[in-house]
Amino acid sequence: MDERTRELLDVAVREQLGTHGRVLPPWRAHPEIERYSVGWRMGYGEWHLMVWWHWWESTGMDEAARIAYFQADEPPHEWLDWAADQIWPDEDSGEAVLRRLADHGIGARPLLFLDVDGTLLPFAGAARQAGDETNPLLAGLDPAQGRRLAALSCELVWATTWMAEANEVLAPRLGLPQLPIVDWPDDDDDDGRLHWKTRHLVEWAAGRRFVWVDDEITDFDRTWVAAHHSAPALLHRVDPRRGLTDADYDAIEEWLMKNGSIA
Secondary structure (H helix, E strand, O other), X not given: OOHHHHHHHHHHHHHHXXXXXXXXXXXXXXXXXXXXXXXXXXXXXXXXXXXXXXXXXXXXXXXXXXXXXXXXXXXXXXXXXXXXXXXXXXXXXXXXXXXXHHHOOOOOOOEEEEOOEOOXXXXXXXXXXXXXXXOHHHHHOOOHHHHHHHOOOOXXXXXXXOOHHHHHHHHHHHOOOOOOEOOOOOOOXXXXXXXOOHHHHHHHHXXXXXXXXXXXOOHHHHHHHXXXXXXXXXXXXXXXXXXXXXXXXXXHHHHHHHHOOXX
16 A cells, blocks of 8 residues: 555544544445445445555454444444454354354344335235326335334345335335345246245345245245244235235234344
């Protein structure tokens, strides 16, 4: 690193310390840049990572202080492996290190995988379509659902074929922040009974407790998850004609109360 770059990094670190008392982790500084985006390898995203590492390597924090840093700014699910690598750089990534994070309350909250069509957008809503909506189901979206979802003691994750459009179209209408998105593989390993999402959600959860809310879940999915996922999981089926109702929220909240804390 040349001297000029070092000077600029020192200035940027001092600015962050003066404003925030620490250098913000990447997901807090620039939540608009997705975890694996090229934005972290160019432009202001790359610069922030350079500033962060310049500061992190100079602090001399012990393990307890590093853990406390990430407890204060808990990483979203997709950043957990990155955070673990900063705390324990010599540890292999995987479920064991994620569990170690959870033991310190980092990434400990259950995930909630959220479907859209038939769940947030009841099919009965199509009958109330507004003339200017490109998707008639959007007329059935209740903005109050966002407040109820945000109040749940879990980390919300889009698990829908809407993909990025869930954040672009639905999140603003619901008053939700940009949420992590399950990226579905191109191949479909559906065996005729198991839902095509099921295997991928278990892989994405990586041993973490989760709720999956969908209108197509079957008992076969529940049995398969129980046999292949070591942590508690609630696979909650929603009536697609009505979407999420008070009764659905009651069931989810009851499960979270029983399974929402690390033993």
